[in-house]
Amino acid sequence: MKKIGRLHILTDVVLQSRFSHLDLTGMAVSGGADVIQFRQKSGSTREVIEVAQQMKRMCAESDVTFIVNDRMDVAIAAEADGVHLGQDDFPIPLAREMLGKDRIIGGSAATMEEARICLSEGADYVGFGPVFPTTSKDDAGPVSGIEILKQVVKEIPLPIIAIGGVVADNTPDVIQAGARGIAVISAVCCQEDPEQATRDLYNALQKSGS
Amino acid sequence: MKKIGRLHILTDVVLQSRFSHLDLTGMAVSGGADVIQFRQKSGSTREVIEVAQQMKRMCAESDVTFIVNDRMDVAIAAEADGVHLGQDDFPIPLAREMLGKDRIIGGSAATMEEARICLSEGADYVGFGPVFPTTSKDDAGPVSGIEILKQVVKEIPLPIIAIGGVVADNTPDVIQAGARGIAVISAVCCQEDPEQATRDLYNALQKSGS
Numbered sequence: 001m002k003k004i005g006r007l008h009i010l011t012d013v014v015l016q017s018r019f020s021h022l023d024l025t026g027m028a029v030s031g032g033a034d035v036i037q038f039r040q041k042s043g044s045t046r047e048v049i050e051v052a053q054q055m056k057r058m059c060a061e062s063d064v065t066f067i068v069n070d071r072m073d074v075a076i077a078a079e080a081d082g083v084h085l086g087q088d089d090f091p092i093p094l095a096r097e098m099l100g101k102d103r104i105i106g107g108s109a110a111t112m113e114e115a116r117i118c119l120s121e122g123a124d125y126v127g128f129g130p131v132f133p134t135t136s137k138d139d140a141g142p143v144s145g146i147e148i149l150k151q152v153v154k155e156i157p158l159p160i161i162a163i164g165g166v167v168a169d170n171t172p173d174v175i176q177a178g179a180r181g182i183a184v185i186s187a188v189c190c191q192e193d194p195e196q197a198t199r200d201l202y203n204a205l206q207k208s209g210s
Numbered sequence: 211m212k213k214i215g216r217l218h219i220l221t222d223v224v225l226q227s228r229f230s231h232l233d234l235t236g237m238a239v240s241g242g243a244d245v246i247q248f249r250q251k252s253g254s255t256r257e258v259i260e261v262a263q264q265m266k267r268m269c270a271e272s273d274v275t276f277i278v279n280d281r282m283d284v285a286i287a288a289e290a291d292g293v294h295l296g297q298d299d300f301p302i303p304l305a306r307e308m309l310g311k312d313r314i315i316g317g318s319a320a321t322m323e324e325a326r327i328c329l330s331e332g333a334d335y336v337g338f339g340p341v342f343p344t345t346s347k348d349d350a351g352p353v354s355g356i357e358i359l360k361q362v363v364k365e366i367p368l369p370i371i372a373i374g375g376v377v378a379d380n381t382p383d384v385i386q387a388g389a390r391g392i393a394v395i396s397a398v399c400c401q402e403d404p405e406q407a408t409r410d411l412y413n414a415l416q417k418s419g420s
Contacts, residue, residue, distance in 0.1 A: 044298035045280055070255055072283040073300055076308065088254035090283055098286065 001102050002065040002081040004125045004159050005034035006181030006205055009198060010069070011055070012039065012189040024189055025055045029062045031198025037084055037183070039069035052078035067104065075099075082106065084127060087114060092121035106161070110141050112148065115156045127183055128152050130164020131174060135186060146177050153178030168204040175208035211312050212275040212291040214335045214369050215244035216391030216415050219408060220279070221265070222249065222399040234399055235265045239272045241408025247294055247393070249279035262288035277314065285309075292316065294337060297324060302331035316371070320351050322358065325366045337393055338362050340374020341384060345396060356387050363388030378414040385418035 009028035011021045019027070025036050036059050040048050052068060056078045059066035067082045068075035070089040075082070082104025085092050095105050106125045107118030118126045130143045143164065144152075153160050159180035166174060166182045174182060184201065191197035219238035221231045229237070235246050246269050250258050262278060266288045269276035277292045278285035280299040285292070292314025295302050305315050316335045317328030328336045340353045353374065354362075363370050369390035376384060376392045384392060394411065401407035 045300050046298045049300070072286075073281060076282075077300065077304055088256045090255050090259070090287065094287055 001104055001124070003034065004104060004106075004161075004180070005065050007033045007198070007202055008035040008037055008067075008127075008161055008163075008181060008183035009033040009188050010037045010039055010183060010185045012185050014041075015186055016190050019189065019194065021051050022054055022058065024194055025058050027195035028188060028198045029059065029064050031188075031195040032202030033064060033198055035065040035067060035181075035183075037067040037069055038074075038080075039084075040074075041070075045073065048074050049077040052080065056080055065104065067106065072098065075103075082124070084108070085123075092118065092123055096122045108163075109152070110144065112152055112155065115152045115160075119156050119158055123158060125159040125161055125180070126152070126156060127161045127163050128179070129162055129166075129183075131162045132165025132170060134165040146173055149174060149179060150177045168200040171201060171204035172208040175205065181205065211314055211334070213244065214314060214316075214371075214390070215275050217243045217408070217412055218245040218247055218277075218337075218371055218373075218391060218393035219243040219398050220247045220249055220393060220395045222395050224251075225396055226400050229399065229404065231261050232264055232268065234404055235268050237405035238398060238408045239268065239274050241398075241405040242412030243274060243398075243408055245275040245277060245391075245393075247277040247279055248284075248290075249294075250284075251280075255283065258284050259287040262290065266290060275314065277316065282308065285313075292334070294318070295333075302328065302333055306332045318373075319362070320354065322362055322365065325362045325370075329366050329368055333368065335369040335371055335390070336362070336366060337371045337373050338389075339372055339376075339393075341372045342375025342380060344375040356383055359384060359389060360387045378410040381411060381414035382418040385415065391415065 011024040052074050056066045065081045067084050068080040069084045072090045084106040086108040104124050107123035108127045109115035161181045161183050162174040162179040163183040167187050188194045188197045221234040262284050266276045275291045277294050278290040279294045282300045294316040296318040314334050317333035318337045319325035325336050371391045371393050372384040372389040373393040377397050398404045398407045
């Protein structure tokens with residue numbers, strides 16, 4: 001299995017249109033991302049697969065983990081290193097059957113209960129949040145804050161990746177709360193210089209220890 | 211493998227909103243459809259899978275073949291009898307690897323060249339068209355007419371299912387041209403009584419021989 005990593009960048013072409021998924025992948029990898037997550041809800045399956053295949057190649061060259069959000073079909077066609085499955089996405093138990101133990105399966109959780117479900121269904125890590133207020137997702141729901149994050153870290157014996165409103169400034173807080181790493185969308189994709197924004201997050205993680 | 215059938219009804223909730231996928235499945239099955247194809251481009255993967263699972267159960271009760279359009283992930287999760295893959299959808303060769311020989315894979319072709327590709331990639335049948343002008347698909351392209359359909363039937367040793375503008379009145383023409391069967395969307399879904407519309411097509415097929 002590829003590494004679950006600490007700095008997950010979700011490439012996004014809905015919140016911004018200056019950069020393509022490939023542009024963002026290149027910049028995020030150069031800036032120090034160790035996981036790239038591809039989320040694309042529109043377009044033909046063939047187009048989405050082709051983009052995913054290119055992203056996978058780019059990630060593989062730098063030994064960066066490549067994860068596909070939701071779409072098991074795209075993940076399989078692009079030989080992704082794993083999938084990230086939200087509560088409304090493809091079911092985790094069936095994904096495990098199809099992918100075996102060598103591919104990463106991440107689950108999304110907004111509450112302790114959802115985190116428990118991710119664990120019981122066999123996820124390899126939990127993307128937990130929104131920890132802080134975020135503008136990246138319309139349906140993100142209420143923020144958990146640092147205290148609930150701490151409880152999840154304590155109870156759920158899986159790597160917890162904090163998502164939702166995470167920026168360089170609050171990265172030390174989520175790492176001190178026990179999160180293994182962070183996942184960001186707009187904090188990289190919507191910044192003037194996504195590579196520098198990634199590097200700032202990378203440096204914040206380095207300084208925060210583990 | 212389930213039967214490829216002669217009367218394929220694509221349930222559609224974009225061109226009309228009076229009936230759900232399940233409503234249409236029930237009416238089409240009652241009217242004599244032997245294949246139901248599920249095409250749903252929006253909504254969460256989980257929702258789409260749940261609808262597909264219900265449609266599959268309904269089809270199985272009547273020994274009707276259940277095919278999922280494009281989405282291999284949904285087809286696998288719903289244990290569909292097969293998939294139908296257009297030129298911009300999931301690639302047929304990889305679908306075959308994943309589904310094995312017991313599940314049906316249909317391909318879409320608008321030209322002889324595309325029909326040859328379906329054959330060489332391992333499709334079990336070809337949905338060929340639009341044979342006649344249609345309003346069901348924005349991107350359907352130019353009509354082939356009956357003559358090209360005949361050539362495809364002659365050259366491609368697979369069951370050919372005619373699609374695009376097929377109605378009860380021209381069904382004898384496409385069957386006499388050698389098509390195994392027909393596939394319709396609006397000729398059922400957008401009619402006042404989809405069950406009766408299906409029955410009319412069924413009767414037209416019965417009268418047309420094989």
